Amino acid sequence: MSSRERILGRVRRALADVPRDDTPYERAVARDYLREHGERTPEETVDLLAENLADYRAVVHRTDAAGLAGVVAGLLASRGASSVLVPPGLDAAWLASADVTRVADRAESTPHELDRVDSVVTACAVAVAETGTIVLDGSPDQGRRRITLVPDHHICVVRVPDQVVSSVPQALGRLDPARPLTWISGPSATSDIELDRVEGVHGPRALDVVLVG
């Protein structure tokens, strides 16, 4: 007998006492919890996103389409970045004012090569206001997962209010589980020393989030 058959057989025997129940799953679990916490206008939702991002030490900037290139260029310059990773589908206008070497997101790049790049600029798939989270789904304007991981500085552009949802349940509804997702809530952190939070471990230690309205 294979272990597969052995385990499935054990499961069935273990549940021998449980009465049969063919209720469809949609009805088997009551979901009395909220779809979102509190009522907010779209503007207030964006404000909450900004507040919660900042609470977990992301640095939040607000601008409009016209000001975006300037903000991105300023952030790269203030970090002293000389190279920046660019996802293939990133709007070229976002980097129009930046005086840095553009490094393409390529499958052949080794992790060591990525490690030599200073910053990365991406868009996002969705942002969650209640938790201060941005979610990347590997779309062309976000690139492979590793490009937002290895460089020490990540600039993420969020189109507000369209890309912002209030809550985790709303975010999951907008996301495609077949894509590899990365949910980011502030720069990397740890609670491993005396159960107290310290920012800055393996992921980017600096996270700039630009809210573009």
Place this chain on the structure above:
Amino acid sequence: MRVALFLTCVNDTLYPDTGRAVVRLLTRLGVDVDFPMAQTCCGQAHYNTGYRHEAEPLARHFAEVFRDYEAIVTPSGSCGAMVRELYPRMGERARAEGRGDTLAATLAPVVPKTYELTEFLVDVLGVTDVGAYYPHKVTYHPTCHGLRGLGLGERPLRLLRAVQGLELAELPGAEECCGFGGTFALKNSDVSAAMGADKVRNAESTGAGVLCAADNSCLMHIGGTMTRLRTGMRPVHIAEILASTEEEPAV
């Protein structure tokens, strides 16, 4: 209203003053209290140590002794929780073991009408000021089964706040277990003692002379720790504080 006092075996044997205080207090509030002499023990120690089957005859005995009363009042959060929370579970387990509904049916009548003392005062009698006088600084320890089992919440504190002359001091770490836990106190005596010592140190830091709770089992452990640590504090059951009046003060 025919009200039975379920004193508990521990109180009956070791803390008769608590029993007398409950009788005095309830009588003062116009309640006709009876003490059924056939009562013994709810079976909590058996059940919680893993001897559920030994606890069953005690539960049946309890149900037989108390079944005809309108309300059953006990000055013990843990014994109250035993009846309310665990008697139904004993019935379910017997059913799951293929022994039918007999135990569940026997125990069911006493479950909803068993009240811990402070619950009975606040919820059934609807009083918070019981006319008590107790001129001491007191800190209150909410025992675990009262707090998390029965959900006594603010009831004991509301009663204490209405006592004349009583100065209530907030206990740091109040909701943390004192470390008694029945046979836990013996089986894991080192951890139990460490928890007890922390509880007593927290109590001492309030400057109160009295630590009050609604369960003498926990108070036995806390009080035994207090004298061993030579603190000068004393444990007092809440019934004795609520029974105390200017005319007849508690000793």
Place this chain on the structure above:
Amino acid sequence: MSGTFVGMPAFPEAARDAVRDTTLRGNLRHATHTIRAKRAKAVAEVTDWAELREAGKRIKDHTLRHLDRYLEQLEESVTAAGGTVHWAADAGEANRIVARLVKETGESEVVKVKSMATQEIGLNEALEAEGIRAYETDLAELIVQLGEDRPSHILVPAIHRNRGEIREIFAREMGEWGRPAPEGLTDTPAELAEAARLHLREKFLRAKVGISGANFMVADTGTLVVVESEGNGRMCLTLPETLISVVGIEKIVPTWRDLEVFLQTLPRSSTAERMNPYTSTWTGTTQEDGPRTFHLVLLDNGRTDTLADEVGRQALRCIRCSACLNVCPVYERAGGHAYGSVYPGPIGAILSPQLRGTGSAVDASLPYASSLCGACYEVCPVAIDIPEVLVHLRERVVEGGPVTRAGNKVVLQPAKGHAAERAAMRAARWAFTRPGALRAGQRLASRTRRLHPRTLPGPGRAWSGTRDLPPVPAEPFRDWWKRTQGGKGGAA
């Protein structure tokens, strides 16, 4: 479970030393009290916490009830997404599968994401025996691995270490494993985190094989989820060419939507955050993004035996948040090592004796490692009634009875060493069903009360070594009641 725990003494003996270790007591007190207040605040922010908790419980119960169906569905969807599914009935089989998969890549080192399942099966030791070096990359796991220590907490395995001790370990050991700690390393948490970043970076960048667990597996999409903070998880999940995930079969949820419950309750319960810094989800393999090869090893190792116990099976709802550890007064004083398992604290006290059986001294003692205060149940985000299961397992120890071990039904004999207690319980039951006998005993006690010592010899020292006994009153209450008709007549 891990060989490092073989031969552990029973809980009370192990706890005795921990209680007297003032540094350990201080470390645990500081850490658990810090997180307790924060958790309460994070939970209070969510007005529908009770409903989320109830939904989490129901989702897990429903899944467990149809576990065979969801396991098959998961296998199908992971395979369809490009992954390969393996089934491991026990620790040995899981370790053999992983070792074989690593060897097939031709590599001799792997980087690991923190994973309870791989701790449970002792994977690192098994790989070492096969000549494969496993590098732990979670900060706390790194501290444990470098210190040749044992984990003592689910979320923060090095919780028993304070910053000064961590500095010592890093300064002493990092050079043996790779890049040494920076010169003049101090004990500030930020510097310690930086030292870990530098030490591990070279390992991440060259790693070809990553090993992980998972917090959740979604049956209908085949998606795995890892919830983490540091980014070491992302490194291990995306940089290597091969990813092997070892996951307990109870980690399934039926649908993608179910994550909306747990992604709200898990971070708040574990690190007391609205959301943890990084959550990664992946479904099989993705073209030119992340590992080209993905293996999922589904682990039983006692879980189906636990599932067979109708009271104990609720322990399989656990999402490993560790809120119950942080709030437990026994854990705070006894420390994690006393539990003799990678699963310490209240959840460990009900999980270990079910996954491993109650055969060993430590496993038979774990159901008693609780005052039944109920704080664990109160904070549990999937409403596991830990006190209920503890009492149930106590019953199994003292009464024996039918259990399932390795898929077979067996009847346990009552454990040895409880004979005196059993006799005392029976005698008490006999007396308590006869009010006359109780009264006779009370009277004897009252009459001889002046002879009673305040401390006891022999086994009684368990009480009176630290606590005085209460004095026995002159008469029990029932005698007073009878004599005075309840205070109405006669002398009060």
